[in-house]
Amino acid sequence: MTPSFVEIIRRHIKRSDFRPATKSELARELGIASHDRAEFRRALRQMEQAGELVCGKRSRYAPPSKFEGGKQWLLGTIFFPANEKRRHGFFRPDTDELERPELRHLEGDLFVPGRYTATAMHGDRVAVKLAKKPAPRWHRHVKGRRERIDEDNETLEAQVVEVVERANSRIVGTFQQHGRYAHLLPDHRSLPSVFNLEGALLGARNGDKVIGEFVSWDSPHLPPKSRIVEVIGRPDAPGVDILTVIHRYGLPLSFPEAVVREAEKLPDSVEDGEEIARREDWRDREVFTIDPEDAKDFDDAIFVHEFHPDEGGGWELAVHIADVSHYVAPGSALDKEAKKRGNSVYLADRVLPMLPEKLSNGLCSLKPDVDRLTHAVVMRFDGEARQTSARFVSAVIRSRRRYTYEEAIARLNLSHREIDHLEPEEASLGHHLKRAWELARRLRRKRFEAGALDLDFPEVRAVLDEKGRAVDVKRSEYDESHQLIEEFMLAANEAVARETKNAQVPSIYRVHEDPDPDKLYEFSFQAGGYGYQTGDVTIRAELQKVLRAIRGKPEEHSLKIALLKSLKRAAYSAEPLGHYGLAKLNYTHFTSPIRRYADLVVHRVLRRLVTTRAGGEAGPTPSQGRLAEIAKHISETERVAADAEQETQRMKLIEYLIRVSGEDRGRAFDGVVYDVRPIGAFVELTDLLIKGLIRKDDLPNDRYRFDSARNRLVASYGKFQLAVGHRVKVRVARVDRVRGFVDFVLV
Incomplete structure (x- = not known):
């Protein structure tokens, strides 16, 4: 060849x-x-x-x-901190670059002085050369960045020599025109503060939200160039705020025509025939779902049977998962688009699904009273909730009931005697729920005994009207109904991961690597600021003590977020590296194939394994190398989706805060101080979980000094002080909706 x-x-x-x-x-x-x-x-x-x-x-x-006669050039990605006006950046080398012998002492991100960032922008893939010189004094105090020291105690810095690939082909921002000069001011605060616009302006008016296409950036001494490709609309028009986020993150608003055509060719329902005949029939079993009130894509359904002591006791748990792999063939247009998207995105006002609605909300969704195809994990547990067996089957179900979490917790809070007074079918399902919780409760206890961390906390989401305006908030408590589903999904995911790992077949795993001890010590210091005594937090038991101590306290949310930031981020991998937070050696994602591509891949891997074991024929699955590429891609799409989801929720919660504060200007909110800096004290509202700043200049008349040792602001003449952990009452002083900043004043 x-x-x-x-x-x-x-x-x-x-x-x-x-x-x-x-x-x-x-x-x-x-x-x-x-x-x-x-x-x-x-x-x-x-x-x-x-x-x-x-x-x-x-x-x-x-x-x-080898460039320039062998100088150390590295390939990687450059990042710029938000609101720092490009004074400096940080360079993250590609993983394979770190294998070079001369870089064996390199750890983490490299500092890039502002004068050496050239025309690189946030997220760009760049080539850099390394320079060794003493770190300037101001670098030592850049928050959150440790010095990178080489063997001779000199600071190792990176200098951009080439932009290899641009990350930002599209820039979303605000249009501004002064005379004959037009500019785009990016929303992304890590990008250059202004882009010069060339070409047609497409009727844009001052203040409009627009999408620009990057043209060029020839010199770091001049602004980059862009051209307008779309005018989104006025910033205060209904829906423009969310559309701006969608475009900024590059999220897809529609499906390609080929994908739509392929979806339309699928049947509208599951019909009796050869496919159902070859499956295990669970339609006469009491299978049901529990999902959020506004959910339409029902991935999972459960069934629990408790064995009589004469039968050996214990439980059978069947976790039925929508059989998306039956309808989405590898390499099809549907498959390619699902892989590209990686996951569904749940924004404040809409869902951007991974699969067309005909599948996600229709044919694959495990709705009640209709036949649906599933891939099931059927597990047996003994009286101590130890799993003794697991089998994996293709099945057909007909869900008896669709519970919302609110309905499920209402049933769980009833006694068996109260449930007996319900209609016969509702009573049977109510007892089934109570039976399921007994198993879930034991599984949960065993998991925490094994060292799992309780990192769950309530969620606050904005409630929108028909025009997309925030009119209320809804707080979702992580109660027993949520815990029940979580434990059963964890059990199924673990069983599948163990099966593929033991069979030594290439697959995708959900991994959470062990944390950096230094990061855990930083969390320990933060917890200490609230008055909590911590032992050696590198030991799971000590972390669990802290988490138990903060349960139900106003600072619980802030400290759990701080701990999450101290831990490494969970991701997908082709290697079974285990899951630190869940304290599991084997873990994957299997239970949500409607909304996660990882789960769809794992379904195919498991089906091929089960089919070939039974002597049947099954199509090929990706190689280990290809799975590693997929894992890297979907880890990135997951991060993008999470950032976009959080941004739209915060945007709408701030909108709600503005509305209620405008209606009642004296309205006070409870909050807790979670950080103190020279500029002021940062506060999180206890009910809305919105974060903001009490500026030092807005404190009662006095002079204040920042006590860095105790992380507090202290009045010079009086006894007043603000420190981490203090409970406060505040009202809204100022809101910058564009930047998402809220200023509070003490009441």
Whole structure:
């Protein structure tokens, strides 16, 4: 087989005597014929975009590791802190770059001085060179960044030498025009503060929200250039705020035509026939679902049977999951789009589903009183809630009841005698729920005995009217109805992970690696600021003590968020690395294939494993390497979705706060101080969980000094002080809706 131009170039640049060369020089060195030059240039562009080649000074190409005669060039991503006006950035090397011998002492992100950021923007893939020199005094005090010290005690810095790939092809922001000059002011506070606009303005008016397309950035001394591609609308028009977030995060608003056509070809319902005949029939069993009130995509249903002592006691738990893999074939248009999206996104006013609604809210959703295909995990537990067996089956169900969490907790709070007075079918389901909770309660107790961390807390979500305006808030408590479903889903996910791991088949796992001890000590210091005594928090039992101590306290939410920030972020991996927070050696995501692509992949892996064991034939599943690529991609789409979801919720909660404060200007809110800085005290409202700042300038008349040792503001003449953990009453002073900032004043 004739090697491709990419392979030919790759072999050539790995030679020890290779030196940077122009396109023409490379073509001559490789003997590229004139009629092959176009394909050769395409190969160069492909390798440059992949980061294998860098085009540097005098248009000479070289791999980053060999550029300029062997200087240390690294490939990775640059990040800029928000609101820092590009005074500095941080460079995160690619994982494979860290394997280079000369970088064995490198740890974490590298500091990039502002004068060496060139024309790089937040999120860009860049090539940098390393410089060693003493750290400037102000660098030592940049919050949250430890110095990166080499063996000779000098500071290791990065300097951008090339932007390899732009991360921001689209920029969302505010249109501004002064005379004949037009500008785009980005919403993303980590991007340059202004872009010069060229080309047609598409009727944009001052203050409009617009989408710009990046054009170029030739010099760090001049603003980058952009052109308007879409005018979203006035910032106060209904729906524009959420649309702005959707566009800023690059989320899809519609499905490609090929995906829609493929979905439309699917049946509207499950019909009796060969497919149902080959499945285990659970339609006569009392299977039911528990979901949020506004949910439409019902992924999971449960069934619990308690065995009589004469039968050995214990329980059978069946977790039925929508069989999305039956309808979405690998490589189909539906599959490609689901993989691209990675997951559904649940914004404040809408859901951007991973699959078209015909599947997500229709054919796959486990609605009551209709036949649905499932992939089930059927587990047996002994009297101590130890799992003794698990089997994996293709099934068909007909859900008896759709409970909301509110309905489920209402049933769980009834006694068996009260349940007996309900209608017969409701009474039977009510006793079933109580039976299910008995198993879930034992599973939950065993999990925490094994070292799991209780990181759940109430959620506050804005309630919107038909125009998308925030008119109320809804607080969702993490009660027994939520805990019941969580424990059963955890049990199913763990059983599937154990099965694929023991079978040594390539799969995707949900992993949560052990935390950095230094980060845990930072959390310990924060907890101490609230007056909590902590032991060695690198020991799970000590962390659990802190979590038990803060349960139900006003500061519980703030401290749990602080602990989450101290832990590593859970992600997807092709390696079964275990889950620290859940204290599980084997864990995956299997229970939500309607809204997570990872689960769909795991369904296919498990089905192939079960089918081939039974002597049947099954289609191929991705290789280990391909699964690693998928895991990396969906970990990123998950992060993007989470950020967008949180931003829209905070946006609407602030909108609600503005409304109620405007209606009652003297309205006071309870809050707790969670951090203190020289500028003032940061407060989280106890009921709304909105964070804001009490500025030092807004405190009662006095002079205040910042006591960094005790993390407090102290009045110079009186006894007044504000410290972490203080309960306060505040009212709203100022709100910056664009930046999402809230200022409070003490009442």
